[in-house]
Amino acid sequence: MLTRLFALPSLQPVSNRFGFSMTLKELAQILGLSPTTVSRALNGYPEVSESTRRRVAEAATRHNYHPNVQAKRLATGRAMAIGHVIPISTQHEIVNPVFADFIAGAGEVYARAGYDMIISIVADDDEEQAYRTLRSKGNVDGVIVHGPKRGDPRPALLDELGLPYVVHGRVSDYAAPYAWVDVNNTRAFERGTAFLSDLGHRRIALVNGLESMDFAARRREGYEAALAARGLARDPALMTAGEMTEAQGYDAACAMLSLPDPATAFLTSSLLSAMGVRRAIEERGLALGRDVSVLTHDDELSYMKNGTELPIFTATRSSVREAGRICAQMLLDRIAAGPEAPIATRLLEAVLVVGQSTAPARHLIAS
Amino acid sequence: MLTRLFALPSLQPVSNRFGFSMTLKELAQILGLSPTTVSRALNGYPEVSESTRRRVAEAATRHNYHPNVQAKRLATGRAMAIGHVIPISTQHEIVNPVFADFIAGAGEVYARAGYDMIISIVADDDEEQAYRTLRSKGNVDGVIVHGPKRGDPRPALLDELGLPYVVHGRVSDYAAPYAWVDVNNTRAFERGTAFLSDLGHRRIALVNGLESMDFAARRREGYEAALAARGLARDPALMTAGEMTEAQGYDAACAMLSLPDPATAFLTSSLLSAMGVRRAIEERGLALGRDVSVLTHDDELSYMKNGTELPIFTATRSSVREAGRICAQMLLDRIAAGPEAPIATRLLEAVLVVGQSTAPARHLIAS
DNA sequence: CGCGACATCCAAACCGCTTTGGATTGAGTC
DNA sequence: GACTCAATCCAAAGCGGTTTGGATGTCGCG
Numbered sequence: 001m002l003t004r005l006f007a008l009p010s011l012q013p014v015s016n017r018f019g020f021s022m023t024l025k026e027l028a029q030i031l032g033l034s035p036t037t038v039s040r041a042l043n044g045y046p047e048v049s050e051s052t053r054r055r056v057a058e059a060a061t062r063h064n065y066h067p068n069v070q071a072k073r074l075a076t077g078r079a080m081a082i083g084h085v086i087p088i089s090t091q092h093e094i095v096n097p098v099f100a101d102f103i104a105g106a107g108e109v110y111a112r113a114g115y116d117m118i119i120s121i122v123a124d125d126d127e128e129q130a131y132r133t134l135r136s137k138g139n140v141d142g143v144i145v146h147g148p149k150r151g152d153p154r155p156a157l158l159d160e161l162g163l164p165y166v167v168h169g170r171v172s173d174y175a176a177p178y179a180w181v182d183v184n185n186t187r188a189f190e191r192g193t194a195f196l197s198d199l200g201h202r203r204i205a206l207v208n209g210l211e212s213m214d215f216a217a218r219r220r221e222g223y224e225a226a227l228a229a230r231g232l233a234r235d236p237a238l239m240t241a242g243e244m245t246e247a248q249g250y251d252a253a254c255a256m257l258s259l260p261d262p263a264t265a266f267l268t269s270s271l272l273s274a275m276g277v278r279r280a281i282e283e284r285g286l287a288l289g290r291d292v293s294v295l296t297h298d299d300e301l302s303y304m305k306n307g308t309e310l311p312i313f314t315a316t317r318s319s320v321r322e323a324g325r326i327c328a329q330m331l332l333d334r335i336a337a338g339p340e341a342p343i344a345t346r347l348l349e350a351v352l353v354v355g356q357s358t359a360p361a362r363h364l365i366a367s
Numbered sequence: 368m369l370t371r372l373f374a375l376p377s378l379q380p381v382s383n384r385f386g387f388s389m390t391l392k393e394l395a396q397i398l399g400l401s402p403t404t405v406s407r408a409l410n411g412y413p414e415v416s417e418s419t420r421r422r423v424a425e426a427a428t429r430h431n432y433h434p435n436v437q438a439k440r441l442a443t444g445r446a447m448a449i450g451h452v453i454p455i456s457t458q459h460e461i462v463n464p465v466f467a468d469f470i471a472g473a474g475e476v477y478a479r480a481g482y483d484m485i486i487s488i489v490a491d492d493d494e495e496q497a498y499r500t501l502r503s504k505g506n507v508d509g510v511i512v513h514g515p516k517r518g519d520p521r522p523a524l525l526d527e528l529g530l531p532y533v534v535h536g537r538v539s540d541y542a543a544p545y546a547w548v549d550v551n552n553t554r555a556f557e558r559g560t561a562f563l564s565d566l567g568h569r570r571i572a573l574v575n576g577l578e579s580m581d582f583a584a585r586r587r588e589g590y591e592a593a594l595a596a597r598g599l600a601r602d603p604a605l606m607t608a609g610e611m612t613e614a615q616g617y618d619a620a621c622a623m624l625s626l627p628d629p630a631t632a633f634l635t636s637s638l639l640s641a642m643g644v645r646r647a648i649e650e651r652g653l654a655l656g657r658d659v660s661v662l663t664h665d666d667e668l669s670y671m672k673n674g675t676e677l678p679i680f681t682a683t684r685s686s687v688r689e690a691g692r693i694c695a696q697m698l699l700d701r702i703a704a705g706p707e708a709p710i711a712t713r714l715l716e717a718v719l720v721v722g723q724s725t726a727p728a729r730h731l732i733a734s
Numbered sequence: 735c736g737c738g739a740c741a742t743c744c745a746a747a748c749c750g751c752t753t754t755g756g757a758t759t760g761a762g763t764c
Numbered sequence: 765g766a767c768t769c770a771a772t773c774c775a776a777a778g779c780g781g782t783t784t785g786g787a788t789g790t791c792g793c794g
Contacts, residue, residue, distance in 0.1 A: 021503040023780060034744045039782060049742065066503040070440040071780035074749050079437065081485070088471060097670040100467040104455060107488025116506065118448070119484045121474025136388040136433040139483065245672060246642060247679075272670070275613060275642060282649055303464040303639075305612060312614075390750060401774045406752060416772065438750035441779050 027065050031056060042067070069116075081116040082106075082331060083140035085131065087124035087147075096147055097244075097272075098320045101301050102168065105324025106144065113332055115141075128157055135161045142331050144168060148214045162339065166331040168323060169214050179334055181327045181346045185215050185297075188316040188350040189222030192267050192295045195314075195352060197230045200361035201265035201293060205238040207252045207277065209269045216241060216269065219297070223267060244269050249276025257284060257292070264361050265293040271304050274313050278357075293358040297350070311355030318350040394432050398423060409434070436483075448483040449473075449698060450507035452498065454491035454514075463514055464611075464639075465687045468668050469535065472691025473511065480699055482508075495524055502528045509698050511535060515581045529706065533698040535690060536581050546701055548694045548713045552582050552664075555683040555717040556589030556634060559662045562681075562719060563632040564597045567728035568660060572605040572630035574619045574640050583608060583636065586664070590634060611636050616643025624651060624659070631728050632660040638671050641680050645724075660725040664717070678722030685717040 028038045033052070041048045041056035048056075059065075073079055084103060088095070103117065110117045118140060122130040131154070134140055142164035145154050152171045155178045158164075167180040189206075196204050206223045209216035220239070227234050237259055240252045249268055256263040257280060268274040274296035281292045288294060298306045298315035306313055330344055395405045400419070408415045408423035415423075426432075440446055451470060455462070470484065477484045485507060489497040498521070501507055509531035512521050519538045522545045525531075534547040556573075563571050573590045576583035587606070594601050604626060607619045616635055623630040624647060635641040641663035648659045655661060665673045665682035673680050697711055 021505055024782095025780075035781080036745080036783080037743055040743090043782085045783095047742065052742085064499070064503055066500055068441075068780050069504045069506040070437050070446065071749090072782080073437040074435075074441050074751085075780075075782040077749070086471070086474070088475070095467045095471045095669045097464075097467065097668075100462045100464065103486065104453070104462045104488055107453070107486060108455070111488055117486045117488070119470065119474060119486055121471055121478055121484070132431065133433055136431055137436045138388055139436040243670075245670065247672070247674070279646065279649070282646070301464075302462045303610075303612065305614070307614070391752095392750075402751080403753080403775080404773055407773090410752085412753095414772065419772085435750050438779090439752080441781085442750075442752040444779070 021068065022063055022065050024065075024067065027056075027059060027063060030063070031059055079139050079141045080114060081118050081140050082110060082328070083118050083120060083134050083143040084146065085120045085122055085127060085134070085143060087122055087127050089124050097270075097304075098299050098301060099146065101299070101319075101321045102146070102324040102327075104302070105319075105321035106328035107324075109325050109328035109332065115332065128153070131157055131161060131163065135163050141335050142166075144327055144331060149212050150214055150217055152214070164331065164334050164339070166327050166334065168327050170218075172214055172217070177343045179330060179343050179345060181323055181330060181348070183215075183318045183323070183348045183350055185218040185350075186222035186225070188297060188318070188352075189219040189267060190226045191222075191350075191352055192297075192316050193223050193226035194230070196265040196267065196293060196295055196358065197226065197232065199265070199293065199358060202232055202361070203235075203238065203261060203263045204232070204265045204267060205252070205256045205263035206240070207249055207266060207268040207273050208239070208241040209244050211241045219269060238263055244273050246272045246276040246279070249273035249278075250280045251276070253277040253280035257281070257286075263292070265295070265358070268294065268296040271296055271298055271301075271306055271313065271315075274357075289355075289357045289359050291362065293361070295358055298353075306353075307355065311353050312357065314355040314358040315353050316350040317353050318348055323348065388435065389430055389432050391432075391434065394423075394426060394430060397430070398426055446506050446508045447481060448485050448507050449477060449695070450485050450487060450501050450510040451513065452487045452489055452494060452501070452510060454494050455488055456491050464637075464671075465666050465668060466513065468666070468688045469513070469691040469694075471669070472686075472688035473695035474691075476692050476695035476699065482699065495520070498524055498528060498530065502530050508702050509533075511694055511698060516579050517581055517584055519581070531698065531701050531706070533694050533701065535694050537585075539581055539584070544710045546697060546710050546712060548690055548697060548715070550582075550685045550690065550715045550717055552585040552717075553589035553592070555664060555685070555719075556586040557593045558589075558717075558719055559634050559664075559683050560590050560593035561597070563634065563660060563662055563725065564593065564599065566632070566660065566725060568632035569599055569728070570602075570605065570628060570630045571599070571632045571634060572619070572623045573607070574616055574633060574635040574644065575606070575608040576611050576636045578608045586636060605630055611640050613639045613643040613646070616640035616645075617647050618643070620644040620647035624648070624653075630659070632662070632725070635661065635663040638663055638665055638668075638673055638680065638682075641724075656722075656724045656726050658729065660728070662725055665720075673720075674722065678720050679724065681722040681725040682720050683717040684720050685715055690715065 024035050024038055028035045031038065037048055038056055041053045042060060107117050120130055145165055145167040148167055148169045148171045151173055155167065155171050155174045159176060167178060170180050170182045193204055206220065208220055211217050211220060224234055238256055242248045253266060253276065266277045268277055274294050277294050278288050281288050286292050295314045298317045300317060300319040306315055326346055391402050391405055395402045398405065404415055405423050408420045409427060474484050487497055512532055512534040515534050515536045515538045518540055522534065522538055522541045526543060534545060537547050537549045560571055573587065575587055578584050578587060591601055605623055609615045620633060620643065633644045635644055641661050644661050645655050648655050653659050662681045665684045667684060667686040673682055693713055697713065
């Protein structure tokens with residue numbers, strides 16, 4: 001505990017129980033004004049003259065005054081914070097690698113708006129309870145829903161709780177309208193498949209993420225739609241889904257390059273998988289972008305660049321960080337607008353960037 | 368704004384301005400007790416009989432009562448929250464890839480202890496101000512310092528502010544005692560280098576992280592110490608430092624394998640770099656773990672496994688997630704113990720796991 | 735000069751919880 | 765039966781802001 005050593009004979013109180021920050025009351029006393037006036041001056045209310053407002057603002061910065069957040073929250077009823085609930089699966093302990101970049105983007109927006117970002121790590125069986133207590137404790141004004149699955153129960157829950165939210169991704173089978181920001185995964189993979197098909201590839205493999213995830217299911221749909229449109233057969237031996245690691249890509253490519261009728265092109269869901277595919281290709285003495293083509297989706301993660309100027313992999317590209325910014329802004333807007341306001345959605349289009357990993361198909365001798 | 372549509376003729380008030388959560392006062396009224404007693408019952412104070420305590424607890428769960436966090440915080444003066452300030456460098460926009468796993472570990476601990484984790488994304492020139500306002504707004508009880516650099520100013524600042532903190536890593540040149548949790552990077556790289564030297568390698572390359580970072584500087588020191596101890600020359604052509612990407616490893620290895628006296632073994636700071644090194648090796652028709660050895664540091668990131676059972680790369684291994692847990696617990700302990708309590712530190716030892724990427728040195732024809 | 739309108743400021747209530755300092759009750763003691 | 769003491773409970777005063785409902789002063793205008 002902090003003890004006040006001396007009673008300073010100063011007009012300015014130097015210590016309170018928080019020790020280091022001054023209170024509104026103290027500031028008011030220094031200025032010879034009432035707390036009311038000081039509060040109003042700082043919050044831009046019209047009932048205070050410009051001159052005193054300046055005087056107050058100047059004193060506030062000079063004394064490094066910042067209103068205590070807890071008090072402000074209690075008084076206004078707004079938490080000035082956004083929650084991100086991150087489920088840690090009890091089976092496979094994967095922390096989503098795009099998460100860091102997403103919150104970097106979202107965090108920028110929150111910081112500018114004076115909001116806090118609070119992250120709850122929670123075992124995925126407790127997720128529902130996590131949202132309920134979040135609501136009931138009242139420490140967030142809204143939440144971002146990460147990594148929606150097919151049939152995800154969270155939108156229904158959050159609607160029931162009346163907690164504003166924006167989904168990063170979509171929940172295909174939720175009927176009621178809800179706010180979301182998503183990449184057009186179907187279109188991206190449709191275009192990717194079409195691009196490879198246009199290069200003459202007829203054995204195009206899909207190395208996908210876990211298809212219980214909504215985004216992965218959509219990607220497969222796009223892939224299949226493009227195959228169908230081109231009259232190409234859908235071959236289960238060329239389709240795999242799993243956690244998007246280097247090893248996944250390697251293992252899948254090993255298998256698919258050893259088929260009697262091997263893959264000549266790969267569509268992967270992440271750069272890591274693509275790197276694994278590349279390794280399997282090169283291990284066979286084949287050349288990436290000559291013998292075998294690879295096209296990947298690229299989330300533009302900051303620690304995982306696809307080349308600097310010239311892209312290494314041909315890719316459908318869409319920044320997760322930017323998605324974070326957009327999600328955050330949409331949620332803040334939604335909170336400001338109130339529950340009756342119309343619901344916004346935003347579909348982002350991935351751009352197709354052509355790199356060095358794709359080329360016209362050539363006939364190969366199965367190794 | 369929420370409007371109360373009907374005045375329900377119920378004993379139990381269903382609505383307040385927060386709309387969805389009930390207040391202590393309401394709960395007390397339902398129970399026919401005073402708020403004081405209810406508060407004490409729920410917080411485990413002895414001045415309340417076991418029978419009423421049970422009655423209160425039961426009613427609380429039945430009505431899904433959770434004390435409003437803001438009010439609690441204001442009343443107790445404790446924020447019940449820990450801050451993580453993440454600087455986003457304005458030059459190279461790297462979001463540290465270990466960050467996600469670290470906070471996953473820390474978050475588990477916070478959740479168990481009833482603490483919130485609040486993340487501030489901030490441009491790195493504003494970092495000092497970020498800590499000051501954090502302090503002055505009073506919305507955290509302490510902070511974790513991420514990614515310390517050589518000569519990092521943050522410990523001094525935080526000591527000045529009187530804000531409890533734990534550093535993940537160390538600040539070599541800060542004289543005053545401070546709390547930290549770190550891997551023994553020096554020792555890990557010393558051992559790694561010695562291990563490769565024991566295999567007969569005399570041209571051991573170091574592919575390091577940016578050496579302005581304290582951890583990277585320590586790693587180099589360990590590497591150099593081992594070289595010196597073995598009487599091996601320190602060759603600048605075999606040492607590189609940069610952002611730890613696949614491309615970094617690839618580029619470095621390309622250069623170092625093309626030297627007149629090429630590297631026969633590599634020590635890398637991350638799995639990504641190691642993967643790049645592997646690619647350069649295989650591209651030359653050499654075999655990893657036969658012609659050229661690679662030993663990497665492995666943070667055990669959840670999305671970046673070094674094999675499942677059998678490690679792919681020989682590695683010095685230390686879980687960042689576990690470090691997150693330890694850091695968080697240390698900080699909570701420190702906050703509970705008060706500023707006068709002795710300062711704790713914790714040095715974690717990396718384990719050396721032998722995988723398939725290292726083998727005795729053999730003479731190579733420079734390609 | 736008197737009056738209303740407006741500008742400017744303030745006292746006090748309130749947000750929901752904790753905690754201090756009693757008040758009340760009942761059992762135990764002589 | 766009076767008295768002590770512990771066990772239980774409560775009223776009220778904070779915590780540091782916001783906000784309602786005036787109070788006061790100033791000015792313009794008939």
